[in-house]
Amino acid sequence: MKGPTCEYCGRCLSVCPSYKHHLVETFGPRARIDLARAVAAGELEPGLRYHDAIKSCLQCLACTEICGKGVDGAQIILDARLAEGDGRLTLKRRLEKFVTCTLLPRRELMRNMIRVCSFFQHVFPLDTRGSIRHLPDALCGAAGRRSMPDLAKKSLFDLLPERVMPPDNVTQVGEVALFTGCFGGLVNVEASLRLVNALSLRGYTVFILRAQSCCGAPAQLSGFKEAFEKAQAHNAEVFASCPDMPVLTLCATCHRTLSREYGAAGRELAGRIVDAAVFLQRHDERRGFIGALPENLPAAALLRLRERPVTAADPLVVAVHDPCHFRLDPHVGRAVRRELAARPWIRVVELKDPGTCCGGGGVSSLKNPDIADELGEARARAVVESGADIVTAQCPGCVLQLNNHLKRLKADARACHTLELLGK
Amino acid sequence: MSLPSDIAAELKKILGPEGFLDSEEDLRSFAYDLFATHRPDAVALPATVEEASAVMRLCNQRHIPVYPRGSGTSLAGSPVPVLGGLVLCSSRMNKVLEVSVTDRLARVQAGCVTGNLQKAAAEKGLMYPPNPTSCLYSTIGGNVATNAGGASGAKYGVTRDYLLGLTAVLPGGEIVHMGNRCQKDVTGFDLPRLLCGSEGLLAFIAEVTVKLIPMPESIRTALAYFSDVTEAGSVVADIVSHRILPCTLELMDGVFLRTVAEVYGVPCPEGAGAALLIEVDGPDMVLEGQMKTIEAICEQHKAVGMESATTEEERDTLWKARRGGTAALVRKADRLVTLDYAVPVSLLPRALKIMEKLAEEHKCNVVTIAHAADGNLHPMVLYSPGKPEEDAAYEAFCDASTRAILELGGTISGEHGIGLEKKAYMPMQLGDEQMRIMRGICRLFDPYGIMNPGKLER
Numbered sequence A: 001m002k003g004p005t006c007e008y009c010g011r012c013l014s015v016c017p018s019y020k021h022h023l024v025e026t027f028g029p030r031a032r033i034d035l036a037r038a039v040a041a042g043e044l045e046p047g048l049r050y051h052d053a054i055k056s057c058l059q060c061l062a063c064t065e066i067c068g069k070g071v072d073g074a075q076i077i078l079d080a081r082l083a084e085g086d087g088r089l090t091l092k093r094r095l096e097k098f099v100t101c102t103l104l105p106r107r108e109l110m111r112n113m114i115r116v117c118s119f120f121q122h123v124f125p126l127d128t129r130g131s132i133r134h135l136p137d138a139l140c141g142a143a144g145r146r147s148m149p150d151l152a153k154k155s156l157f158d159l160l161p162e163r164v165m166p167p168d169n170v171t172q173v174g175e176v177a178l179f180t181g182c183f184g185g186l187v188n189v190e191a192s193l194r195l196v197n198a199l200s201l202r203g204y205t206v207f208i209l210r211a212q213s214c215c216g217a218p219a220q221l222s223g224f225k226e227a228f229e230k231a232q233a234h235n236a237e238v239f240a241s242c243p244d245m246p247v248l249t250l251c252a253t254c255h256r257t258l259s260r261e262y263g264a265a266g267r268e269l270a271g272r273i274v275d276a277a278v279f280l281q282r283h284d285e286r287r288g289f290i291g292a293l294p295e296n297l298p299a300a301a302l303l304r305l306r307e308r309p310v311t312a313a314d315p316l317v318v319a320v321h322d323p324c325h326f327r328l329d330p331h332v333g334r335a336v337r338r339e340l341a342a343r344p345w346i347r348v349v350e351l352k353d354p355g356t357c358c359g360g361g362g363v364s365s366l367k368n369p370d371i372a373d374e375l376g377e378a379r380a381r382a383v384v385e386s387g388a389d390i391v392t393a394q395c396p397g398c399v400l401q402l403n404n405h406l407k408r409l410k411a412d413a414r415a416c417h418t419l420e421l422l423g424k
Numbered sequence B: 001m002s003l004p005s006d007i008a009a010e011l012k013k014i015l016g017p018e019g020f021l022d023s024e025e026d027l028r029s030f031a032y033d034l035f036a037t038h039r040p041d042a043v044a045l046p047a048t049v050e051e052a053s054a055v056m057r058l059c060n061q062r063h064i065p066v067y068p069r070g071s072g073t074s075l076a077g078s079p080v081p082v083l084g085g086l087v088l089c090s091s092r093m094n095k096v097l098e099v100s101v102t103d104r105l106a107r108v109q110a111g112c113v114t115g116n117l118q119k120a121a122a123e124k125g126l127m128y129p130p131n132p133t134s135c136l137y138s139t140i141g142g143n144v145a146t147n148a149g150g151a152s153g154a155k156y157g158v159t160r161d162y163l164l165g166l167t168a169v170l171p172g173g174e175i176v177h178m179g180n181r182c183q184k185d186v187t188g189f190d191l192p193r194l195l196c197g198s199e200g201l202l203a204f205i206a207e208v209t210v211k212l213i214p215m216p217e218s219i220r221t222a223l224a225y226f227s228d229v230t231e232a233g234s235v236v237a238d239i240v241s242h243r244i245l246p247c248t249l250e251l252m253d254g255v256f257l258r259t260v261a262e263v264y265g266v267p268c269p270e271g272a273g274a275a276l277l278i279e280v281d282g283p284d285m286v287l288e289g290q291m292k293t294i295e296a297i298c299e300q301h302k303a304v305g306m307e308s309a310t311t312e313e314e315r316d317t318l319w320k321a322r323r324g325g326t327a328a329l330v331r332k333a334d335r336l337v338t339l340d341y342a343v344p345v346s347l348l349p350r351a352l353k354i355m356e357k358l359a360e361e362h363k364c365n366v367v368t369i370a371h372a373a374d375g376n377l378h379p380m381v382l383y384s385p386g387k388p389e390e391d392a393a394y395e396a397f398c399d400a401s402t403r404a405i406l407e408l409g410g411t412i413s414g415e416h417g418i419g420l421e422k423k424a425y426m427p428m429q430l431g432d433e434q435m436r437i438m439r440g441i442c443r444l445f446d447p448y449g450i451m452n453p454g455k456l457e458r
């Protein structure tokens, strides 16, 4: 096993949401790392309990972030999942494999599926919804207590051409490609549209390549190595047709997967991945773009933010939720806060216990609906306590989760993608 | 080995499927701490005092070894089930039961993580001061069982100083409430404090009542550099003789500072061979004067550099040297072992010199930090286990330093405990009579010797 060895200090227990829920060492990072190592070394025959321990990790990266010794616990656990391979192909596992390996990589099929997604709400057994968080969550969301996000009638690819040029009166400054992610491309296209708009106004030509597919995270996180490698090779090839330009993501999980998990086949692409909000912030800081005053914004845009009018004197109170998959890229959170705070109609507030997982991003939280609910409710309460009108995150999974729980708490606050605000 | 099947079945009945674990994966997961590993035969995770009591009664009847465990953050092998048997882990008993502002106390279950107790107290403007570095992940039960201390020990004392009462489950299953909610109490022997530091040898601690104090108004921090550890050590005595008792006085040696400089690029003033991180807390108006006095003392001792902090942000920066330093060292070494000794405060400079000398003699890479105001020093040995000459040097340094500390009139453990690590040395410090009394106490609580066997020679 590569990297430094765990010294069993136990520090990572203090941040692991799954340990805090189960209160059993076996479901904490220290044991998961130890078990993964033992199995890899042939010291332990993996049994059902091993499988459960490895599967129940939320991949929130908190253990990796806190370890003083530099042990990358989350990665070790993920590698253990991949090493397990398909495992026993139970009905549940077959469905999981079908969604992550067959459905997600096929955008055309997906697009049609979304239109008939209500069908899926009944097809997916509760447990299957787990390991596939973002789009599948949308697909199967309405079952049980989970509410359904607003599905796009048309996908981003139906709405926009493959190449969007800046308006004639704006000077061209460069070219970027968009990695839409399944969610941003097919389900909730609002954030993507806002982003494309913001980029055009700043003088960028935006490439929205139709051939791109799922980043492969759902397959990787569910332990399907082959499908993950396929996704990697496919996207690497697709984006090779837009060489030398930054590739912007709208989702923390896509970002993590593309920038950190892509191996040799995707290395070139990995080096070009930038979070879209960070890209806007860097641009604006360099070129001095300042968000318009509320007076100058179209009334409709402001009306939808909150009931009370937004003015410079009574600005929109915005809290930032940091998605787990940016945990190892703390500059993202800083950049987003700076970019939001630069708008005169926004006041940024902090949520308590920064860095806490909401149970909605990444994977597998829905495999353990109880943990997801516990975490989601706690995070929604933190939003209410902060007095924010809106909580933003650069992760569709987090936005969906926070909105569900804010609704359940009957709170006035709501969640939206960071780009929905920055794009205004 | 595994438990006889009838006992396993009985335990399952008592604890339910969630509370009784015996899969190979679970046994592995409750086998270790940082110091040692040994696989138990089964794991019990009681949810209530009654369940713990039923488990203990059964094990006592059938002479099954019981190993109490909190979070397994011990550095001395204390919770490791060296003879197999049953690990009795408190992690599911983790509730804060009560925080009373008028009685100034908190009642918590043993498996409550100490940081959560501190948070609950802080929400009501109160403070639970003992703060071992591991307080965000070790349990209050484990802290009581090891009498854990921390950086603020000199001013605020250690776990024992805050213990008002506890609920213990004796090996026979008896549930005994020791101590009470009174801030003063001289009725009978002080049994809660006898259990404090007993390392799971006497009883399973199920619930703890601790004293709380008002949260201090503010805190001021300074970081001062000196030419060597002796100079820094004498600053400590001087500060205290000026009737100031800092809540933090962390001493770092030259190697430690150089590592911080190297890894974090934090420059360290020229000629610095040691540093002191000093904090005073209390009413704002008093701190101003105290800080001035401390600065003057540091000047007198020819401080080669000094920085101070008033805001939380500045304070974090100064602490970075101390916290980041340990992290940097941990990353640098294949293995870092933190040793733990304490000496009378007046002898701290000498103890530090001795550590330097012994490290040189045994060709060992040793970095020392100290909670200087209470004479608690932590030599940290960096080495690569598995290399015979390095293993031998490590062993030799541990042995020589322990003996040197005893010769100096110090103690072989200030806060980490005895466990397996110091087992052989304890009789040297305590002598036959004290060992006899301790063994007698063990027999009184635990006639069959089922509690944490393999540690104290009985």
Ligand SMILES: Cc1cc2nc3c(=O)[nH]c(=O)nc-3n(C[C@H](O)[C@H](O)[C@H](O)COP(=O)(O)OP(=O)(O)OC[C@H]3O[C@@H](n4cnc5c(N)ncnc54)[C@H](O)[C@@H]3O)c2cc1C
Pocket: A009, A010, B033, B034, B067, B068, B069, B070, B071, B072, B073, B074, B075, B078, B079, B090, B110, B131, B132, B133, B134, B137, B138, B139, B140, B141, B142, B143, B144, B145, B146, B147, B148, B149, B150, B151, B199, B200, B201, B203, B204, B205, B206, B415, B416, B417, B452
């Ligand atoms: C990085 C790091 C830093 C540390 N810093 C400090 C420090 O600053 N100060 C300090 O004092 N210690 C420190 N420690 C040591 C350790 O954290 C303490 O000894 C702590 O009190 C152990 O608590 P635990 O819950 O992990 O107990 P465990 O490690 O599980 O057990 C420790 C001992 O207590 C007994 N025990 C545990 N729970 C119970 C119970 N409910 N009833 C009866 N017996 C029980 C066990 O049998 C064992 O003998 C540190 C450890 C680490 C890894």
Ligand code: SF4
Pocket: A005, A006, A007, A008, A009, A010, A011, A012, A013, A029, A030, A033, A063, A066, A067, A068, A069, A070, A071, A073
């Ligand atoms: S992974 Fe790191 S933090 Fe967790 S127990 Fe191991 S060394 Fe400690």
Ligand code: SF4
Pocket: A015, A016, A017, A018, A019, A028, A029, A032, A056, A057, A058, A059, A060, A061, A062, A063, A064, A073, A074, A077
């Ligand atoms: S990634 Fe998160 S859930 Fe998984 S072991 Fe680490 S801290 Fe726990």
